[in-house]
Amino acid sequence: MASSRERERFDEDLHIRPLRDGKVASTFSFTTLLQDASPRDPLSLAYDDESQHYTLFPLALGQILRTYAITELHLALNAGKWRYESWGFPEEPGVGTGAELWAWMGDGASTTIDERWQGLRNALAGLFCASLGSMDDQRTTSPFLTFTPEGSLPNATLPYRLRHATLPSEHVCTENLTPFLKLLPCKSLSGLARLLNPHRLFDADWHGMSVHVTWREGQGVEVRLIFQTVIDPIRNSGGKRRDWSFESLFGRVVENRCPVATTSRVRIQLPSEETYAILPDPTSNADNIATYDTSVGQDPLDVSMRWPEEYAFQYQITALDLPEIPLTPLTLQRTLIGSSQAQGQLSIVIQNTLSSQIQTIYLETMPWLVQLYIHTLQIHCNGVQRNDLISNLSYTPSVPHARPAILQSVLTLPPKSTLRLTFDITKSFLRYTEHPPDAQRGWDLPPAVFVPIISVGNRSDVLPRLYTPTLLVDLATPDFSMPYNVIILSCTLMTLIFGSIFNLLTRKFVIVDLKQGKEQKGS
Amino acid sequence: MLFPTYLSFLCLTSWILTTVATNASQDGKVREFFGRHDGTSGHTNNWAVLVCASRYWFNYRHMANALGMYRTVKRLGIPDSNIILMLADDVACNTRNKFPGSVYANSGRNLDLYGDNIEVDYRGYEVTVENFIRVLTGRMDASVPRSKRLLTDDRSNIFVYMTGHGGNEFLKFQDNEEISAFDIADAFEQMWQKKRYNEIFFMIDTCQANTMYSQFYSPNILATGSSEIGENSYSYENDNDIGVAVIDSYTHYILQFMEGINKTSQTTMHDLFASYDPSKIHSHPGVRADLFHRTLDKALITDFFGGVSQAEIFPPEDAYPGMQSPSVKPGDTMIDSRIPSTNGSQLSSPTTQGRMFTTLEMDSSWPISLRKWGSMTLVGMLVAWVSLKS
Numbered sequence: 001m002a003s004s005r006e007r008e009r010f011d012e013d014l015h016i017r018p019l020r021d022g023k024v025a026s027t028f029s030f031t032t033l034l035q036d037a038s039p040r041d042p043l044s045l046a047y048d049d050e051s052q053h054y055t056l057f058p059l060a061l062g063q064i065l066r067t068y069a070i071t072e073l074h075l076a077l078n079a080g081k082w083r084y085e086s087w088g089f090p091e092e093p094g095v096g097t098g099a100e101l102w103a104w105m106g107d108g109a110s111t112t113i114d115e116r117w118q119g120l121r122n123a124l125a126g127l128f129c130a131s132l133g134s135m136d137d138q139r140t141t142s143p144f145l146t147f148t149p150e151g152s153l154p155n156a157t158l159p160y161r162l163r164h165a166t167l168p169s170e171h172v173c174t175e176n177l178t179p180f181l182k183l184l185p186c187k188s189l190s191g192l193a194r195l196l197n198p199h200r201l202f203d204a205d206w207h208g209m210s211v212h213v214t215w216r217e218g219q220g221v222e223v224r225l226i227f228q229t230v231i232d233p234i235r236n237s238g239g240k241r242r243d244w245s246f247e248s249l250f251g252r253v254v255e256n257r258c259p260v261a262t263t264s265r266v267r268i269q270l271p272s273e274e275t276y277a278i279l280p281d282p283t284s285n286a287d288n289i290a291t292y293d294t295s296v297g298q299d300p301l302d303v304s305m306r307w308p309e310e311y312a313f314q315y316q317i318t319a320l321d322l323p324e325i326p327l328t329p330l331t332l333q334r335t336l337i338g339s340s341q342a343q344g345q346l347s348i349v350i351q352n353t354l355s356s357q358i359q360t361i362y363l364e365t366m367p368w369l370v371q372l373y374i375h376t377l378q379i380h381c382n383g384v385q386r387n388d389l390i391s392n393l394s395y396t397p398s399v400p401h402a403r404p405a406i407l408q409s410v411l412t413l414p415p416k417s418t419l420r421l422t423f424d425i426t427k428s429f430l431r432y433t434e435h436p437p438d439a440q441r442g443w444d445l446p447p448a449v450f451v452p453i454i455s456v457g458n459r460s461d462v463l464p465r466l467y468t469p470t471l472l473v474d475l476a477t478p479d480f481s482m483p484y485n486v487i488i489l490s491c492t493l494m495t496l497i498f499g500s501i502f503n504l505l506t507r508k509f510v511i512v513d514l515k516q517g518k519e520q521k522g523s
Numbered sequence: 524m525l526f527p528t529y530l531s532f533l534c535l536t537s538w539i540l541t542t543v544a545t546n547a548s549q550d551g552k553v554r555e556f557f558g559r560h561d562g563t564s565g566h567t568n569n570w571a572v573l574v575c576a577s578r579y580w581f582n583y584r585h586m587a588n589a590l591g592m593y594r595t596v597k598r599l600g601i602p603d604s605n606i607i608l609m610l611a612d613d614v615a616c617n618t619r620n621k622f623p624g625s626v627y628a629n630s631g632r633n634l635d636l637y638g639d640n641i642e643v644d645y646r647g648y649e650v651t652v653e654n655f656i657r658v659l660t661g662r663m664d665a666s667v668p669r670s671k672r673l674l675t676d677d678r679s680n681i682f683v684y685m686t687g688h689g690g691n692e693f694l695k696f697q698d699n700e701e702i703s704a705f706d707i708a709d710a711f712e713q714m715w716q717k718k719r720y721n722e723i724f725f726m727i728d729t730c731q732a733n734t735m736y737s738q739f740y741s742p743n744i745l746a747t748g749s750s751e752i753g754e755n756s757y758s759y760e761n762d763n764d765i766g767v768a769v770i771d772s773y774t775h776y777i778l779q780f781m782e783g784i785n786k787t788s789q790t791t792m793h794d795l796f797a798s799y800d801p802s803k804i805h806s807h808p809g810v811r812a813d814l815f816h817r818t819l820d821k822a823l824i825t826d827f828f829g830g831v832s833q834a835e836i837f838p839p840e841d842a843y844p845g846m847q848s849p850s851v852k853p854g855d856t857m858i859d860s861r862i863p864s865t866n867g868s869q870l871s872s873p874t875t876q877g878r879m880f881t882t883l884e885m886d887s888s889w890p891i892s893l894r895k896w897g898s899m900t901l902v903g904m905l906v907a908w909v910s911l912k913s
Contacts, residue, residue, distance in 0.1 A: 122668055125671075126669060127668070127670075129643050133666075170647075171616060171646070172616065174616070174641050197639075199623060199625060437578060
């Protein structure tokens with residue numbers, strides 16, 4: 001494919017919606033489309049690549065994609081806990097805490113999928129200043145039923161493999177945002193990326209950045225750089241008001257337009273049943289969404305929304321018999337039960353809020369340090385034991401020190417019901433060198449993923465993925481000072497015992513006559 | 524048969540003399556050019572390895588130490604690609620931090636050290652003794668990305684800064700393992716054997732820090748530490764809103780000194796060491812210069828902390844009289860600077876440099892051709908003599 005025929009297109013978009021608990025969710029989306037391009041054929045990995053020339057497409061990322069012949073890539077770095085019950089579905093479904101990386105690659109190349117996977121995560125670790133290099137075999141799985149490709153896969157004859165890994169304890173800070181901004185054509189100097197102020201973004205109640213590379217058949221290779229935040233204007237306002245503006249949310253305004261952006265717009269979700277005021281006037285207003293086109297107008301853009309008739313924001317205190325309208329069909333809760341450091345139980349409570357039956361794919365990835373016992377799986381639906389509600393169970397057990405356990409299944413949820421799954425687990429006793437430096441903190445367990453499927457008649461609607469929060473498991477830790485003490489004590493004992501016995505056995509006391517020695521010397 | 528032997532002997536001696544003379548004249552010019560300042564370090568690039576080896580919120584000040592040094596070396600010209608920053612914990616975006624995304628080194632919170640543009644190469648659990656030694660020696664797995672490698676050569680000056688909790692000849696990494704002075708000394712020796720540095724400046728801020736450089740044995744290392752054996756290093760001040768100590772005394776006074784330095788500064792290492800005040804720092808900092816081949820009053824601060832290059836421009840005619848390079852056109856302006864300019868000015872015309880190199884080549888061409896013809900006649904005569912003899 002000749003590079004000169006490729007055209008590139010860059011679009012930026014900011015979607016802001018006020019949430020019902022007074023917070024504001026914003027999603028920045030920067031899309032670069034490399035038209036008429038396709039991912040590198042894995043079979044060509046044995047030969048040198050043809051040179052690629054990009055103007056808007058990020059070169060650092062493009063080089064990584066071509067070196068390992070990646071077809072589809074999704075990397076997310078999130079911090080915080082996404083509250084589905086208050087905030088609904090996020091724009092981008094990958095909201096598991098920590099780092100999550102998954103990639104679809106074509107098999108059959110001269111290097112194996114696992115070698116390319118290792119090269120990919122180390123290259124991305126270097127690019128994004130994240131410790132993705134530790135997503136090794138002990139954290140990598142292949143849950144192809146849950147993480148289906150979001151774009152198309154070019155070569156239908158090649159088998160495509162998925163590699164997925166999570167690092168729930170990964171921190172996200174300015175050093176991850178810096179390379180993210182450097183992948184944009186206008187960096188953070190102009191356009192909507194000007195609003196990405198790390199001092200306000202990392203103060204948010206939830207924030208996450210993600211990189212998505214997909215191939216769209218007929219269009220080309222698309223890179224989407226997404227930054228989502230949930231910011232609380234009430235916390236920073238003196239009078240407990242939920243009024244917000246760009247200045248109060250991000251500390252900045254959109255000053256200049258990014259000259260290479262084909263479209264650059266801000267979309268605000270307008271509240272439906274409240275009195276509000278929005279300034280300045282939007283460019284267009286349709287379907288409860290106000291759109292601002294930043295190419296129109298020369299002034300810096302600072303959108304603000306006020307609730308003039310509200311004195312202070314009232315948090316909705318829900319009575320038990322009048323619950324809030326749920327924003328998602330499933331409400332999830334996952335906990336570890338038990339106080340022992342040797343065993344426990346994993347409990348998952350799923351509530352179906354719809355009045356029709358739904359099915360959901362349930363994915364559980366458990367690192368080898370927590371061993372699941374599938375034969376102890378019990379399902380209770382509204383208190384009644386119903387082990388028939390689970391089907392299509394696919395379980396790969398963990399191998400200690402090598403591989404995590406992966407469980408994929410389909411759960412059937414009767415209407416308006418609460419399902420409770422419990423498994424027994426045992427917690428490992430780790431080798432002394434396997435503990436992290438802060439061993440007393442415990443280990444983070446990756447989130448479980450649910451994919452609800454709503455069937456209406458013959459049609460099945462697959463909803464976006466839902467992530468449970470991560471768990472912290474407390475494993476037994478040794479006394480780290482003891483090995484030294486033990487070695488010293490035992491070596492001392494062994495020396496004393498060996499020395500005494502050796503002397504007893506081999507030492508002989510002989511009386512030497514001194515007079516005889518003197519006569520010999522004299523002569 | 525004596526005549527051919529005498530002739531060949533004569534040719535041989537004349538050939539040797541011309542060779543020696545040519546080399547001597549070339550050596551002289553090269554030495555004169557590079558040795559114009561006696562005491563220059565001869566480095567062409569600068570690298571920095573900044574390590575904060577402590578984890579946990581109460582070691583905020585160690586993170587601030589390393590970030591203060593990061594900001595200083597960046598300000599003085601070392602780019603991010605030449606800095607390896609290792610932070611064992613994340614304090615800027617820590618949930619305990621009242622000022623997210625910011626790290627401050629003084630209680631007035633005047634200067635944010637984290638900023639908007641920072642690249643941390645090794646973070647969290649990756650800051651280990653093994654990774655530190657691998658960074659120094661360059662022995663890494665092939666999959667390690669470029670930003671995590673110390674890609675120095677034999678003309679690189681490296682600034683190594685370490686901070687954390689330490690003791691007599693050891694430094695603790697993340698409260699879990701320790702690196703000893705012997706390990707670092709051996710790593711530096713490996714670097715010397717593999718020609719991975721021109722000069723190293725080693726600075727360490729821990730308790731009993733001076734013991735950490737007591738075991739070095741490789742040449743061209745200048746070392747300094749914050750406290751003697753048996754002495755603690757103390758923090759400088761607390762911030763009541765952050766809740767912990769924000770900077771260590773020794774590093775605070777170093778950074779204060781550095782605020783007066785910019786890229787064109789001629790301040791020397793001697794000035795830096797002379798500014799140490801044990802009564803203010805509350806410990807006795809030390810310096811080890813016996814392995815360092817230059818005198819300290821010739822070593823500039825920017826040789827280690829900054830990425831500045833010394834450049835001189837002088838016109839080709841004055842340097843090589845009688846030699847006109849064909850690329851010199853009559854209307855060109857030449858910069859007449861007999862006095863070498865040492866204030867870090869960049870080369871103003873790249874063509875001047877090109878002209879200098881071409882004149883060097885043409886200058887030494889006549890001894891080379893003489894040598895060539897002389898050796899050919901000598902060989903020819905030897906062959907003739909041998910054939911006549913047989």
